[in-house]
Amino acid sequence: MSGARGSLLSVEHLTMRFGGLVAVDDLSFDAPAERITALIGPNGAGKTTVFNCLTGFYQPTAGRMTLRHPRRGDFLLERMEGYAIPAQAGVARTFQNIRLFPGMSVLENLLVAQHNALMRASGYTVGALLGIGHFGTAERRAVDHARYWIDRVGLIDRADADAGSLPYGAQRQLEIVRAMCTEPVLLCLDEPAAGLNARESAALNELLMFIRDEHKVTLLLIEHDMRVVMEISDHVVVLDYGCKISDGTPASVRNDPAVIRAYLGEDEDEAQEAPTQP
């Protein structure tokens, strides 16, 4: 994937209305391939709505979202059903409030993420029930794949424990690697650093950069924690009231007067520290 620069995801004129409320208004931006793009903005700016449109939870009112899969061709996400977006287009996501399968073990969580591959290997259940096919090897491979990611987040010792019994920070990381187990090309993270302490936040940054660099996955993240945003993102898109107000490198966005105004009102003196908010 050497020459695959350019953008992996192009959002054009995306609009989402809920009745009279315009949550996202004519938003266009690109997410460069194998880069980390951060989507920031004050509360209620429409960031999560963009995610929900991208991952098929909402049907956008208007607009086009093109995903250029490096191996499978182009997908128009607004035309796909919710479950097909991760399965076919390779878009995975995490949630603002963690959504693990709390009663299932860590390993099982990661195996559910490989559901579609395993279903094919099990001959849609019929084969595996009758003992035809090579479900055993496929399952072993899936477990190895899961083990790789469990090891990456240091949960090998807790692999058979219930996911719900893990500490908060570990649950956040587990949700991210669970999304990675679907083998995505675009990973959308909704506030991955929310509620993490400084050390966990640093570990998260490391994990995200590892995913970008080693697995060549494009990341799109919503984040309020400016330490995370400024440290790891390559590209920042700023939303306010559903509109894009700034778009560029972290440094340029940080000094954009429109951004400062959106976060702080008119007072520009406190621009540097204010956007940092847990």
Add this chain to the structure above:
Amino acid sequence: MNAPQTSAFDFSRALKEAGLIAGAVVLLAIGLVGFRTVDVPGGIGLITRFDDVVAAAVLAFVGRLGIALLRANRPRPVLGVSLAFAIALTALLVHGALSETASAAQRLLPFASTVVNWVIAIVAWILAARAARLVWHAASDMSADDREARMDRLGARVQEWARFVGPVLLGIAIMLPFLPWTDRRLLDIGILVVTYIMLGWGLNIVVGLAGLLDLGYVAFYAVGAYSYALIAAHFDLGFWICLPLAGIMASFAGVLLGFPVLRLRGDYLAIVTLGFGEMVRIILINWYTFTKGPDGLSGIPRPSFFGLPFTRDPPEGVESFHSFFGLEYSSIDRIVFLYYVILALALVTNLFTLRIRKLPVGRAWEALREDETACRSLGVHPRNTKLTAFALGAMFGGIGGSFFATRQGFISPESFTFIESAIILAIVVLGGMGSQIGVVFAAILLIGLPEFFRDLNQYRMLAFGLAMVAIMVWRPRGLLAHREPTVRLSDHPPPSGGVQPAPRQ
């Protein structure tokens, strides 16, 4: 007077609480117990039993006070009173049971009914035992969480035992027809219990694994039963061919219902399935030309043993089971055979469920139960996955239904009322959702015991209710609510040299 940790006991509050309970009992009992209609010459008469109402209220008052005292860690007065009461009551009851004539002492008993008196005596003994434990072992300050954790550990241990208990139970089940004290009645109860175990296992797929609350499971049971009866009547096919057909028909009904309905969640789904159950029953009642309506279908063919019927005088040219094996004709042969048929069907259901739980589709069901939104974000097709659960659960319901039809030889819509769905669901929920062995225990508890106590006919449902309340109080998550992971990392050792498989990309 007891341990120093005895906190200040708010006596007036306990009294008020007990008074409240006694008042509630009076309100309830005045209608239910206080008046009774009796047949008198020329019509119906009303007798009053206010003494029973008073007795119930006093018992509730004292019992509640006792519990409050136990909670406040003051077991001694409770122990004294409840032990004395229990001994006195038991002595009176035993005395009454031994002597044929009613003595004056009998009038001291709180109620006229012996069964109710025994229940009260047992409750008194339990209260005494708890108080005694508190007296001798200092009160354990177990929080609700601790208790929950302990119960989960207990569940885990029982799950471990299940590996041994399961085969033992299976052995007993297989041996049952040959045990010396087994009679026709016990076998009939056995068939009934195993039928409900099978239905419980079938519903467990839907409710326990996939987490879809299905209140209309009996509809599939009915579809299976009627499919068998109608196919057998119209096409002259035997039981063994109709059995899978009935299963397919029922799972088809499941898919048919599932398509429009499975986008609903939780309570809404429950209501729609409840409606579906009633719809099927009402269709069966009203479509007279097809189902014979409330008259029911009779003359449903009995199953044969590889073509050998269980009849005394088989028709010309057909050899019957007893003459083929050179046995004396015995009507119980057929019952034994039916027992083994349903046992085999139940075992197939169980093995199927155990296996499919470890397959990706089974894991997807459980994941859907845990979080449907997360499932969608991982590319699991929610509707198709739910549909498979629904269809498979329905299939086992249908197979159970066709067994029911062949056992009874007669079916009518009356057999498929909502209470059946409720009982099957109760078995699954009480057993602990998703627990296979829990279903067995719950079915024995809810079906077997009440059947045994059929002589006490009117108290049967009382026992049912008591069992439900007791389990809901002590094990709200079911008897054996403990989940074992379907796959363990420790069972899959790393390929070689630690964790180093390169990422697939």
